[in-house]
Amino acid sequence: MSFKPLFEREIKAVLKNPGFLITLILIPLFYISLGSVMNIGVRSAVSQVSGYIGVVDRDDTPLSHLFVYYLNLTLDGRVSYANGTGELGSYSTIVVIPRGFQEMALNNSANLSTLTRINSLSLVSLGAIPPLALQGSFNDALRYALASFTLGKKIEIGNASLNTSIQLVYQGRVLDYTSVNTFVGYGILSTFIIGIMMSFTAGFATSASAMEKAEKAFELLLSQPVGRSRIVLAKIAASVVAAFIVGLVFFASLFVSVMHAAGFPGGQALPSGGAGGLGRPQVDLGGAVAFTAVTVFLGSLISGSIGVLIGGVVSDERTAGILVTPIVMILFGFTIIAEFIGVSLDAPTAVLSGLTVTPLPLLLSVSNIVGDYSFFYLALSLSIVELAILIGVAIKLYNSEIVITGLHLRKKSPPAYSS
Amino acid sequence: MVYISQSVEVRGLRKVFRSGVVAVDNLSFNVGRGEIYGLIGPNGSGKTTTLRIIATLLKPTAGSVFVEGVDVVKQPLEARRLIGYLPEEAGAYRDLTGYDFIKLMLSIRFHGPELEARIDEAISISGLEEFIEKPIKTYSKGMKRILALSVVLAQHPRVLVLDEPTSGLDVEKSIFVRDLIKKYRSREEVAVIVSSHNMLEVETLCDRVGVLWKGRLVAEGEPGYLKKTFSASNLEEVFLKAVGSHVL
Numbered sequence: 001m002s003f004k005p006l007f008e009r010e011i012k013a014v015l016k017n018p019g020f021l022i023t024l025i026l027i028p029l030f031y032i033s034l035g036s037v038m039n040i041g042v043r044s045a046v047s048q049v050s051g052y053i054g055v056v057d058r059d060d061t062p063l064s065h066l067f068v069y070y071l072n073l074t075l076d077g078r079v080s081y082a083n084g085t086g087e088l089g090s091y092s093t094i095v096v097i098p099r100g101f102q103e104m105a106l107n108n109s110a111n112l113s114t115l116t117r118i119n120s121l122s123l124v125s126l127g128a129i130p131p132l133a134l135q136g137s138f139n140d141a142l143r144y145a146l147a148s149f150t151l152g153k154k155i156e157i158g159n160a161s162l163n164t165s166i167q168l169v170y171q172g173r174v175l176d177y178t179s180v181n182t183f184v185g186y187g188i189l190s191t192f193i194i195g196i197m198m199s200f201t202a203g204f205a206t207s208a209s210a211m212e213k214a215e216k217a218f219e220l221l222l223s224q225p226v227g228r229s230r231i232v233l234a235k236i237a238a239s240v241v242a243a244f245i246v247g248l249v250f251f252a253s254l255f256v257s258v259m260h261a262a263g264f265p266g267g268q269a270l271p272s273g274g275a276g277g278l279g280r281p282q283v284d285l286g287g288a289v290a291f292t293a294v295t296v297f298l299g300s301l302i303s304g305s306i307g308v309l310i311g312g313v314v315s316d317e318r319t320a321g322i323l324v325t326p327i328v329m330i331l332f333g334f335t336i337i338a339e340f341i342g343v344s345l346d347a348p349t350a351v352l353s354g355l356t357v358t359p360l361p362l363l364l365s366v367s368n369i370v371g372d373y374s375f376f377y378l379a380l381s382l383s384i385v386e387l388a389i390l391i392g393v394a395i396k397l398y399n400s401e402i403v404i405t406g407l408h409l410r411k412k413s414p415p416a417y418s419s
Numbered sequence: 420m421v422y423i424s425q426s427v428e429v430r431g432l433r434k435v436f437r438s439g440v441v442a443v444d445n446l447s448f449n450v451g452r453g454e455i456y457g458l459i460g461p462n463g464s465g466k467t468t469t470l471r472i473i474a475t476l477l478k479p480t481a482g483s484v485f486v487e488g489v490d491v492v493k494q495p496l497e498a499r500r501l502i503g504y505l506p507e508e509a510g511a512y513r514d515l516t517g518y519d520f521i522k523l524m525l526s527i528r529f530h531g532p533e534l535e536a537r538i539d540e541a542i543s544i545s546g547l548e549e550f551i552e553k554p555i556k557t558y559s560k561g562m563k564r565i566l567a568l569s570v571v572l573a574q575h576p577r578v579l580v581l582d583e584p585t586s587g588l589d590v591e592k593s594i595f596v597r598d599l600i601k602k603y604r605s606r607e608e609v610a611v612i613v614s615s616h617n618m619l620e621v622e623t624l625c626d627r628v629g630v631l632w633k634g635r636l637v638a639e640g641e642p643g644y645l646k647k648t649f650s651a652s653n654l655e656e657v658f659l660k661a662v663g664s665h666v667l
């Protein structure tokens with residue numbers, strides 16, 4: 001019987017909460033934009049797969065001609081001759097048949113290299129590059145060509161296969177697929193780590209600050225002769241430490257589960273084993289790991305400051321909890337966006353990455369791949385400036401009386417007797 | 420009584436909140452060393468706001484407060500060193516033990532052996548020896564209030580600012596707290612400002628009383644003087660008459 005009034009009170013408390021309303025507006029905005037972003041990522045990946053394939057035949061032997069003929073048959077006529085790799089603009093991928101192809105093929109050690117234009121360095125587009133899907137067709141075409149070429153002779157072609165070295169062309173630079181894949185995979189994993197850590201920290205910092213007010217020990221603390229900046233820094237530092245502990249447990253568990261499932265997210269094995277000697281294989285993961293640690297720290301400090309700010313402004317835990325939700329959503333949103341469409345080296349991306357921190361490792365990976373660090377440094381300095389501003393604002397807030405009175409979003413009704 | 424010098428000087432204090440509420444309006448009063456000054460007034464008359472301004476938690480819209488010569492607006496950190504403030508609903512961190520809470524709060528001002536001595540002092544003031552290792556969430560309201568007050572007293576402040584120190588306490592604990600305040604006042608010669616709704620308490624505890632109404636001081640003086648002026652037999656009547664004359 002008494003359930004209804006209780007329920008009504010709880011519902012009203014949630015509905016009247018400004019944080020709840022903000023979340024309500026943010027969720028659709030967020031997912032609609034996320035949807036279109038994913039769409040962009042998938043569309044650019046699809047355009048890579050379905051394009052035409054050009055062949056540069058440097059061997060120009062009967063076997064290479066047969067190979068191209070059968071490749072065209074297996075690929076429904078999407079294959080045509082190109083004059084050189086410079087014509088990549090008209091094809092999604094160019095297949096280069098090297099000199100000596102025929103001889104090597106007859107010894108079952110043929111090589112091919114492919115060159116693919118790629119618009120973004122994201123997992124979606126890397127996973128969708130044509131050479132990965134074409135490997136089967138290459139092998140089929142080679143077997144047909146060998147069969148046709150050696151007609152009448154007995155030759156073992158059943159498991160004839162090609163070594164394909166896959167190269168990507170991104171922003172006019174030729175890159176080795178293996179190292180790109182490792183870098184991007186690592187960058188995406190780190191981006192995810194930072195997204196998680198930042199959400200944890202924001203949550204901890206907010207609830208700790210709001211709880212202190214609810215426990216009514218806050219005014220006693222603030223009236224003590226201690227600089228408010230110390231109070232603020234202590235709160236931020238504590239939430240970063242707490243987030244690291246939870247993060248450690250989280251990732252240890254994740255690691256164990258991934259090991260069980262046997263698949264490092266970024267480390268998809270290449271169809272062919274031996275592409276390591278080509279392109280730019282110098283994968284400096286040690287530096288990347290060190291940098292990820294720094295970014296996780298920077299990101300946690302930033303989200304910790306945001307949490308302390310929110311906790312300082314609101315006067316109850318309920319509002320605090322509801323207000324922190326959109327922030328966590330935004331952090332994760334950028335993580336997901338970065339994973340779908342990748343990051344590119346331009347000023348808007350650098351600014352967004354710097355402000356949200358999460359895509360920084362991916363930006364570093366891309367900078368590493370392309371060899372241009374200017375946008376990464378721009379983003380990194382923005383993050384540091386942002387952190388300084390957030391801490392400054394938090395200290396200012398704790399030095400102001402808002403931290404005592406709370407920020408009233410709605411107009412306070414005047415006291416009953418005072419009119 | 421004549422006080423040699425003023426410890427707390429409140430001059431033309433005014434506080435307007437962002438909502439437009441005028442909580443304190445041109446308020447002036449002094450409190451001498453060794454004096455206990457009582458602030459009384461109806462709910463919402465501006466007592467807590469005044470005490471929070473003195474304790475540097477709120478900034479006045481106009482006017483000034485000096486504590487032992489220190490401007491609380493311009494030198495808040497200096498002022499906080501001199502003031503011991505017990506907030507209106509002072510609680511404590513629920514997850515801490517009484518001991519840890521005392522230690523945390525006192526470690527802001529004291530270090531080393533002095534800290535240890537102050538902790539012991541706070542524990543003995545509180546009389547909570549048996550419970551001191553228990554988490555605060557197991558304490559009653561009165562125990563939490565006394566715990567917070569013990570911390571404030573063990574800091575040996577020059578000025579004590581106590582917002583309804585006995586609210587919610589039973590008779591025995593109220594007397595205990597009043598005795599603590601009196602003992603501390605006479606031992607340390609400090610100025611004490613205390614707000615209260617308990618007129619009996621104000622009459623027995625305070626040397627001088629200020630009656631607030633809508634943020635303004637509508638009467639001030641020693642309890643005996645006030646009773647005479649308003650031809651009342653006790654402070655409760657004084658309160659009703661002082662406030663009532665303004666409601667008309």
Ligand SMILES: Nc1ncnc2c1ncn2[C@@H]1O[C@H](COP(=O)(O)OP(=O)(O)OP(=O)(O)O)[C@@H](O)[C@H]1O
Pocket residue numbers: 404405406412415418436437438440441442460461462463464465466467468469
């Ligand atoms: N944070 C705030 N924002 C806006 N108005 C406030 C705020 N705090 C207090 N007020 C208003 O200021 C006035 C004085 O409040 P205050 O808390 O100082 O009264 P009080 O005398 O301590 O009352 P009580 O006896 O109930 O404790 C009231 O009208 C109150 O509504």
Ligand SMILES: [Mg+2]
Pocket residue numbers: 466467468507582
């Ligand atoms: Mg009050």
